[in-house]
Amino acid sequence: MYIAIMKKELLKGTLKTIVLHLLEKEGRMYGYEISQKVKELSAEKILLTEGALYPTLHKLEAEGWLTAEKEYQGKRIRKYYSLSKTGKSAASQKMEEFKEFMDTMKLVLNLEPSTKA
Amino acid sequence: MYIAIMKKELLKGTLKTIVLHLLEKEGRMYGYEISQKVKELSAEKILLTEGALYPTLHKLEAEGWLTAEKEYQGKRIRKYYSLSKTGKSAASQKMEEFKEFMDTMKLVLNLEPSTKA
DNA sequence: GCAATATACATAAGATTCTTAAGTATTGCA
DNA sequence: TGCAATACTTAAGAATCTTATGTATATTGC
Numbered sequence: 001m002y003i004a005i006m007k008k009e010l011l012k013g014t015l016k017t018i019v020l021h022l023l024e025k026e027g028r029m030y031g032y033e034i035s036q037k038v039k040e041l042s043a044e045k046i047l048l049t050e051g052a053l054y055p056t057l058h059k060l061e062a063e064g065w066l067t068a069e070k071e072y073q074g075k076r077i078r079k080y081y082s083l084s085k086t087g088k089s090a091a092s093q094k095m096e097e098f099k100e101f102m103d104t105m106k107l108v109l110n111l112e113p114s115t116k117a
Numbered sequence: 118m119y120i121a122i123m124k125k126e127l128l129k130g131t132l133k134t135i136v137l138h139l140l141e142k143e144g145r146m147y148g149y150e151i152s153q154k155v156k157e158l159s160a161e162k163i164l165l166t167e168g169a170l171y172p173t174l175h176k177l178e179a180e181g182w183l184t185a186e187k188e189y190q191g192k193r194i195r196k197y198y199s200l201s202k203t204g205k206s207a208a209s210q211k212m213e214e215f216k217e218f219m220d221t222m223k224l225v226l227n228l229e230p231s232t233k234a
Numbered sequence: 235g236c237a238a239t240a241t242a243c244a245t246a247a248g249a250t251t252c253t254t255a256a257g258t259a260t261t262g263c264a
Numbered sequence: 265t266g267c268a269a270t271a272c273t274t275a276a277g278a279a280t281c282t283t284a285t286g287t288a289t290a291t292t293g294c
Binding site: 235236237238239240241242243244245246247248249250251252253254255256257258259260261262263264 | 265
Binding site: 008009012030031032050051054055058073076077078079 | 269270271272273274275279280281
């Protein structure tokens with residue numbers, strides 16, 4: 001991986017939300033797959049760095065939100081992650097938090113001037 | 118000030134954008150006023166910390182995006198900030214970046230499923 | 235009148251979250 | 265066969281914020 005990122009400061013704090021959401025949607029993914037999916041969905045605007053992604057996956061696993069299974073493709077290893085039960089509720093919660101964050105920022109930055117026009 | 122913050126990780130990286138936008142809208146503000154305005158606009162969901170706000174104002178001034186004027190209200194000092202010319206274009210740019218960030222996040226998180234329904 | 239709260243600024247130490255970088259190893263393609 | 269892509273790991277350093285502390289004036293309630 002190379003992996004850089006769009007307007008980086010703004011992305012700080014969004015990584016866990018992204019990972020949890022993708023796992024909720026896809027069910028089961030491995031690290032590299034997640035990075036590729038994010039790249040694809042974001043039209044290459046978000047390029048996760050390995051140094052951010054893998055430690056985050058380890059943290060989420062340590063918190064009990066993800067379960068991991070190693071699988072071999074020939075000799076190459078893949079570590080598949082899935083949401084645990086608490087991980088699922090964490091995913092929903094993170095999504096709600098993100099929506100609230102967006103709504104609040106819209107108010108502060110005068111974006112989308114009240115959709116009742 | 119006390120000043121804490123909503124879902125803090127997500128707000129990381131948004132402070133400069135917020136400050137520049139408010140100065141663009143209001144024309145001229147001092148630090149404490151900015152913190153109160155953000156609190157008001159965000160319905161108390163964003164409470165800036167002094168430790169974040171004042172150093173950020175100093176940085177923006179050092180970068181030449183803000184100009185500062187000290188004013189005395191009796192014996193109490195206030196430091197009023199305004200956008201410089203380059204500060205104005207920085208403000209517009211930061212707003213565009215933020216909009217792009219939101220659009221990209223909507224794609225990645227499957228929010229607002231294409232408003233052409 | 236005096237204490238508590240609000241106004242108003244500044245800055246240093248520590249935490250969090252990322253970027254950069256380096257390491258290891260397998261697989262596919264030209 | 266050598267380079268790019270796949271796949272994971274971890275450490276050092278940067279950026280951005282929180283927490284904490286300090287200073288000082290103004291206002292409000294009792």
